[in-house]
Amino acid sequence: VRHCSALRRQHQGRSMEVLLVGSAVGSQVQSRSEPLAAKLCDAPRLGLGMAALGRPGYINIGHADDLPSDRTVDAMREHAHAVLDVAYKLGLRYIDCARSYGRSEEFVAA
DSSP: EEEEEEEEEEEEEEEEEEEEEOTTTTTEEEOOOOHHHHHTOOOOEEEEEEEHHHHHSSSSGGGGGGGOOOHHHHHHHHHHHHHHHHHHHTTOOOOOOOHHHHHHHHHHHO
Protein backbone atom coordinates (compact mmCIF):
# COMPACT_ATOMS: atom_id res chain seq x y z
CA VAL A 1 0.00 0.00 0.00
CA ARG A 2 1.27 3.45 -0.81
CA HIS A 3 0.90 6.03 1.95
CA CYS A 4 1.57 9.71 1.63
CA SER A 5 1.37 12.80 3.74
CA ALA A 6 2.32 16.43 3.44
CA LEU A 7 4.33 18.02 6.18
CA ARG A 8 4.69 21.74 6.70
CA ARG A 9 7.84 22.56 8.65
CA GLN A 10 8.83 25.89 10.19
CA HIS A 11 12.55 26.48 10.55
CA GLN A 12 14.43 29.74 10.95
CA GLY A 13 11.36 31.74 10.01
CA ARG A 14 10.70 29.82 6.79
CA SER A 15 7.76 27.57 6.06
CA MET A 16 8.59 24.48 4.02
CA GLU A 17 6.28 21.82 2.62
CA VAL A 18 7.69 18.32 2.35
CA LEU A 19 5.88 15.41 0.73
CA LEU A 20 6.38 12.11 2.58
CA VAL A 21 5.70 8.99 0.51
CA GLY A 22 5.99 5.30 1.31
CA SER A 23 5.02 2.49 -1.02
CA ALA A 24 5.10 -1.15 -1.96
CA VAL A 25 5.48 -2.29 -5.56
CA GLY A 26 2.20 -2.37 -7.47
CA SER A 27 0.26 -0.55 -4.78
CA GLN A 28 -2.48 2.01 -5.11
CA VAL A 29 -2.20 5.50 -3.66
CA GLN A 30 -4.03 6.13 -0.40
CA SER A 31 -4.31 9.77 0.52
CA ARG A 32 -6.35 11.85 2.90
CA SER A 33 -6.59 14.68 0.39
CA GLU A 34 -7.01 14.82 -3.36
CA PRO A 35 -4.58 17.76 -3.76
CA LEU A 36 -1.89 15.67 -2.09
CA ALA A 37 -2.56 12.69 -4.34
CA ALA A 38 -2.31 15.01 -7.35
CA LYS A 39 1.12 16.14 -6.15
CA LEU A 40 2.35 12.55 -6.28
CA CYS A 41 2.24 12.67 -10.07
CA ASP A 42 4.82 15.44 -9.94
CA ALA A 43 6.92 13.97 -7.13
CA PRO A 44 10.63 14.59 -7.69
CA ARG A 45 12.91 11.74 -8.73
CA LEU A 46 15.83 13.03 -6.64
CA GLY A 47 15.59 13.23 -2.88
CA LEU A 48 17.37 13.00 0.43
CA GLY A 49 17.56 9.69 2.28
CA MET A 50 17.41 10.16 6.03
CA ALA A 51 18.76 6.74 7.09
CA ALA A 52 22.28 7.92 7.88
CA LEU A 53 21.04 11.13 9.52
CA GLY A 54 18.36 9.56 11.69
CA ARG A 55 20.22 6.42 12.68
CA PRO A 56 23.98 6.81 12.21
CA GLY A 57 24.69 3.11 12.74
CA TYR A 58 22.36 2.22 9.84
CA ILE A 59 25.19 2.56 7.33
CA ASN A 60 28.20 1.22 9.14
CA ILE A 61 31.03 0.59 6.66
CA GLY A 62 33.51 3.43 7.18
CA HIS A 63 30.72 5.60 8.52
CA ALA A 64 32.47 6.30 11.84
CA ASP A 65 34.90 8.52 9.93
CA ASP A 66 31.98 10.75 8.89
CA LEU A 67 30.45 11.09 12.34
CA PRO A 68 31.36 13.82 14.81
CA SER A 69 32.41 12.81 18.30
CA ASP A 70 29.20 14.34 19.73
CA ARG A 71 26.53 11.77 18.86
CA THR A 72 23.81 12.94 21.22
CA VAL A 73 20.23 13.16 19.97
CA ASP A 74 20.41 16.96 20.10
CA ALA A 75 23.61 17.00 18.03
CA MET A 76 22.12 14.55 15.51
CA ARG A 77 18.94 16.65 15.26
CA GLU A 78 20.97 19.84 14.70
CA HIS A 79 23.04 18.13 11.99
CA ALA A 80 19.93 16.71 10.31
CA HIS A 81 18.31 20.16 10.29
CA ALA A 82 21.45 21.68 8.75
CA VAL A 83 21.44 19.05 5.99
CA LEU A 84 17.67 19.46 5.45
CA ASP A 85 18.09 23.24 5.15
CA VAL A 86 20.80 22.88 2.49
CA ALA A 87 18.78 20.23 0.64
CA TYR A 88 15.74 22.53 0.62
CA LYS A 89 17.82 25.48 -0.64
CA LEU A 90 19.07 23.24 -3.46
CA GLY A 91 15.50 22.42 -4.46
CA LEU A 92 15.14 18.92 -3.00
CA ARG A 93 11.58 18.28 -1.88
CA TYR A 94 11.57 14.47 -1.65
CA ILE A 95 12.65 13.22 1.78
CA ASP A 96 12.92 9.46 2.40
CA CYS A 97 12.02 8.55 6.00
CA ALA A 98 11.11 5.28 7.64
CA ARG A 99 10.53 4.00 11.14
CA SER A 100 13.66 1.85 10.75
CA TYR A 101 15.73 5.01 10.08
CA GLY A 102 15.91 5.78 13.79
CA ARG A 103 14.77 9.31 14.53
CA SER A 104 14.54 10.45 10.90
CA GLU A 105 10.78 11.09 11.02
CA GLU A 106 11.13 13.02 14.27
CA PHE A 107 13.97 15.14 12.85
CA VAL A 108 12.05 16.00 9.67
CA ALA A 109 8.91 16.87 11.62
CA ALA A 110 10.75 19.11 14.13
